[in-house]
Amino acid sequence: MVDATSGSTSPATTKSSAGAGQGEIVIETRNLSKVYSDFWGREKVRALKSLDLDVRRGEIFGLLGPNGSGKTTTMKLLLGLLFPTSGEAFVLGKKATDVSKNERIGYLPEESYLYRFLNAEETLDFYGQLFDIPRAERKQRIKDLIEKVGLTGAKRRQLKEYSKGMTRRIGLAQALINKPELILLDEPTSGLDPIGTREMKDLILELKDQGTTVVMCSHLLADVQDVCDRIAILHRGELKELGRVDSLLKVSGITEMQVRDMTPAAEKEVKEVLLKHKANLVSIGQPTTTLEDLFLKIVREEDERPGRRVVAERK
Amino acid sequence: MVIETDVLTLGEWLFTRIPVGPIAVPRLLMWFVVMFVLFFVGMVVAFISSATRFGPIEGGRRVAVGLFEGLTDLFHTSPRRVAAMTWLAYKESIRRKVLWAFGIFILLLLFAGWFLDSSGSRPAEVYLNFVMFSTLCLVLVLAVVLSTFSLPKDISDRTIFTIVSKPVRRQEIVLGRMLGFTATGTVLLALMGAISFVFVLGGLNHDHRLRDSDLLPVTQRSDKDPILAGRTQKLTYGHNHEVKIYPGPDGKPAYGATDNSQGHFHEITVTQENGKNVYTVGPSQGLLMAREARYGKLTFRDRAGQDVPRGINVGNEWEYRSYIEGGTKAAAVWHFSDVNERDFPNGLPIELALRVFRTYKGRDIKEAILGSIVLRNPNTKRATKPLYFECREYFTDVKHIPREVYDSANQPLDLFRDIVHDGKVDVEISCAMPSQYFGMAQYDVYLRVVDHPFWLNFIKGYFGIWTRMVLVICFGVMFSTFLRGSVAMLATMAAIVGGLFMDFMQELAQGALGPMVAMKKIVTHQNEVLPLEPGMETTFLQTLDAGFLAILNITVWLLPDLGKFSFDEYVSHGFDVPLMLAPGVISHLLTMFAYLVPMFLVAHYAFRAREVAQ
Numbered sequence: 001m002v003d004a005t006s007g008s009t010s011p012a013t014t015k016s017s018a019g020a021g022q023g024e025i026v027i028e029t030r031n032l033s034k035v036y037s038d039f040w041g042r043e044k045v046r047a048l049k050s051l052d053l054d055v056r057r058g059e060i061f062g063l064l065g066p067n068g069s070g071k072t073t074t075m076k077l078l079l080g081l082l083f084p085t086s087g088e089a090f091v092l093g094k095k096a097t098d099v100s101k102n103e104r105i106g107y108l109p110e111e112s113y114l115y116r117f118l119n120a121e122e123t124l125d126f127y128g129q130l131f132d133i134p135r136a137e138r139k140q141r142i143k144d145l146i147e148k149v150g151l152t153g154a155k156r157r158q159l160k161e162y163s164k165g166m167t168r169r170i171g172l173a174q175a176l177i178n179k180p181e182l183i184l185l186d187e188p189t190s191g192l193d194p195i196g197t198r199e200m201k202d203l204i205l206e207l208k209d210q211g212t213t214v215v216m217c218s219h220l221l222a223d224v225q226d227v228c229d230r231i232a233i234l235h236r237g238e239l240k241e242l243g244r245v246d247s248l249l250k251v252s253g254i255t256e257m258q259v260r261d262m263t264p265a266a267e268k269e270v271k272e273v274l275l276k277h278k279a280n281l282v283s284i285g286q287p288t289t290t291l292e293d294l295f296l297k298i299v300r301e302e303d304e305r306p307g308r309r310v311v312a313e314r315k
Numbered sequence: 316m317v318i319e320t321d322v323l324t325l326g327e328w329l330f331t332r333i334p335v336g337p338i339a340v341p342r343l344l345m346w347f348v349v350m351f352v353l354f355f356v357g358m359v360v361a362f363i364s365s366a367t368r369f370g371p372i373e374g375g376r377r378v379a380v381g382l383f384e385g386l387t388d389l390f391h392t393s394p395r396r397v398a399a400m401t402w403l404a405y406k407e408s409i410r411r412k413v414l415w416a417f418g419i420f421i422l423l424l425l426f427a428g429w430f431l432d433s434s435g436s437r438p439a440e441v442y443l444n445f446v447m448f449s450t451l452c453l454v455l456v457l458a459v460v461l462s463t464f465s466l467p468k469d470i471s472d473r474t475i476f477t478i479v480s481k482p483v484r485r486q487e488i489v490l491g492r493m494l495g496f497t498a499t500g501t502v503l504l505a506l507m508g509a510i511s512f513v514f515v516l517g518g519l520n521h522d523h524r525l526r527d528s529d530l531l532p533v534t535q536r537s538d539k540d541p542i543l544a545g546r547t548q549k550l551t552y553g554h555n556h557e558v559k560i561y562p563g564p565d566g567k568p569a570y571g572a573t574d575n576s577q578g579h580f581h582e583i584t585v586t587q588e589n590g591k592n593v594y595t596v597g598p599s600q601g602l603l604m605a606r607e608a609r610y611g612k613l614t615f616r617d618r619a620g621q622d623v624p625r626g627i628n629v630g631n632e633w634e635y636r637s638y639i640e641g642g643t644k645a646a647a648v649w650h651f652s653d654v655n656e657r658d659f660p661n662g663l664p665i666e667l668a669l670r671v672f673r674t675y676k677g678r679d680i681k682e683a684i685l686g687s688i689v690l691r692n693p694n695t696k697r698a699t700k701p702l703y704f705e706c707r708e709y710f711t712d713v714k715h716i717p718r719e720v721y722d723s724a725n726q727p728l729d730l731f732r733d734i735v736h737d738g739k740v741d742v743e744i745s746c747a748m749p750s751q752y753f754g755m756a757q758y759d760v761y762l763r764v765v766d767h768p769f770w771l772n773f774i775k776g777y778f779g780i781w782t783r784m785v786l787v788i789c790f791g792v793m794f795s796t797f798l799r800g801s802v803a804m805l806a807t808m809a810a811i812v813g814g815l816f817m818d819f820m821q822e823l824a825q826g827a828l829g830p831m832v833a834m835k836k837i838v839t840h841q842n843e844v845l846p847l848e849p850g851m852e853t854t855f856l857q858t859l860d861a862g863f864l865a866i867l868n869i870t871v872w873l874l875p876d877l878g879k880f881s882f883d884e885y886v887s888h889g890f891d892v893p894l895m896l897a898p899g900v901i902s903h904l905l906t907m908f909a910y911l912v913p914m915f916l917v918a919h920y921a922f923r924a925r926e927v928a929q
Contacts, residue, residue, distance in 0.1 A: 037368075076928045079479070079480045080480070081480070081927055081928035082926050082929070083926055099388070099479075099483065099484055099485075100482055101482075102481050102482040107477070107480040109476055109477065113473045113474045113475075113476045114474065114477060115407070115474055117410040118406070126399055126402070129396070129398070129399035130399055130478075130481040130482060130483050131481070174477065
């Protein structure tokens, strides 16, 4: 187990073999509440009501909910951008308002809240200087990160000239500059095209493999389902559901089988076996791949062999 | 030059007692007292606002926790992070095209060159006052605009989110901005200063034409006298000079000099070309100087010869100067100390800038009034014989007292053995013409110790502008931590205006009349002097006024007096800005920090209390 209070900048080396969701507690909230009030102290909005939550080391945790459910408020409370009205929040063993915890966390906001008059190198160098990283190592990390997010060609251009995708990528780079143990992603896949979304999801899974704990909040349910281990569903500031994705989504009572090379004769026999055991056949047919897989397959083929593709209308 | 505060050594200045109501507190201690009062008031305000939100116990707990955590955070300030935030603020301000201010400055200078009058009697003063004043205005405007909008913009753009989610302390963000904008301002100030310097030199520099036809040979001369004398031709600078040409070893005209008028003189070199004399008048000298002055303590003797602290008032409202009557025993006595051979090997150079008050015109109004100087040993009372001089208003006279002096019986004396006692000497000045008066203040007569290079003094003058710029920047950043950008700008501008008109505000604050009573009187056409009719309404208005005047008094106490930070007069009048005296470089630096520290602490706690994601 990595000592959470040592302040080291290397990520936890505990692999997910310990079982995501079984590790030490990285984030904990107790009765966390947030009420927005106006200047005179009158209540305006109860954004979060008594939230009890914990996030374990090495897991990918999703905060789900419609707009206004309090998921962004929760994230801001965890980062110290807001102060709780009552209750407590702890991140990596310290109070959420303790700025020193930020040494080991990373944050990717929904929009790019970066300074547009700096270029990519200056941006990463500036944020890197805010961490306790030796100079030579910082320079090396900047080089590696720029390459990793694919911005080597544009590293000298000011951020105000970047496209949305490029801005998201430099935002990612600054979130990873300190090799955080915990990374918070606010709507990481919103606004991205299918390729970008796939890359982001791959990156999240890669982070988990490295032992980083990931907390993401999103309203894109399919993306959350794809990557998250545990989720919390919020609605109007209250926690409505909390648990592992696989166990939450399991439909009990139904068994699924996928068979290759099934002949019509085999199919007939299977149906008889089921009838004999008094099982109810709900449906039988060809499974569908996802639209994402189809899209990515087409794009990949196009990259390999550019040219007009023959499209046959399928009924 | 007018110096209205006492000139003290640093040590004396730090412990000068400042009156506060019935008691007087040493200046250094005063700072701690004010800091403590501010802290106490801050705690009360924080407690009240916290208690209304969370109840007294929880509110009190939150205030205590916030205070303690704020203090521990201060100890975790990292120079590396502050340096990064400073760099960011610097880059942001450069990219905001603040060089426009610089461009305006150049334009201003170019136009001003046409209008500045260099033909007056004090061209250096005109030029220097202009460049320093225009630099100050531009730099202060720049400081306000830079400092007040930066943090609010960060918060509204939400770029602050990325910063606050990094391990940066709030005070590092604030300090980084203060330092970064100071850096930008300093660079711009240095550039403006360099260009101003060149502008002043160019504007003042001139020469004159001199030809053989302007000169006449001097008859009845001895060896040391010039062989030629005359006047230069008139030039557009509105003046010309008397000229004296001296012979070289071959008897021909070789070199010379003009007289010292309009505050300067020129050296002249003579060359021979085609058998004719060619006179080259060199650049003006003495216009730009930085005299180190040593001051003495001034007392007076009235017309009966008795020692009194002040002279008479001839009816002037401004009591900076007092007067002595001519033709009587009245005299102004300056008591100098620390007069030694090392500083004054050739004798004492005394400079006088006295006023004259005439009760009758004399032969003509421009005629100078005769005065006399006597140097006296304060111990043995032995004195030199009177040295007579002609006193003209608004004119600085230089009198050099040599080492060999004579007493009234024409016996020779040595200045340092017989007249100066233990470094002390008294300089007595009297007016010789009856019914005319000389006016003087303590700093009108001084010993001219040594001349320092002008460019160094110019830099010190710009240091005076720099301190005011830093104060304004810190005000701006402090206000922007808890106010919106435009409101912070208004508040900072109010602080500047209040700081520049501190004398007026003090008058208002110490007066008895307040705005509510005044308004009532204006509206009901009552006169200023008679009090209002007693009654409930009057009492109510007077209570409001008492509150207003209390607030005004506190503001006057807290706001820095920006005018007092200025060294402009020193530079334009040609006096060296002292380093170790007060007012001087170090005393102003200390005063600046005395304001910066509380401002930084207020900004630190205000910013800590702020939820940037609201």
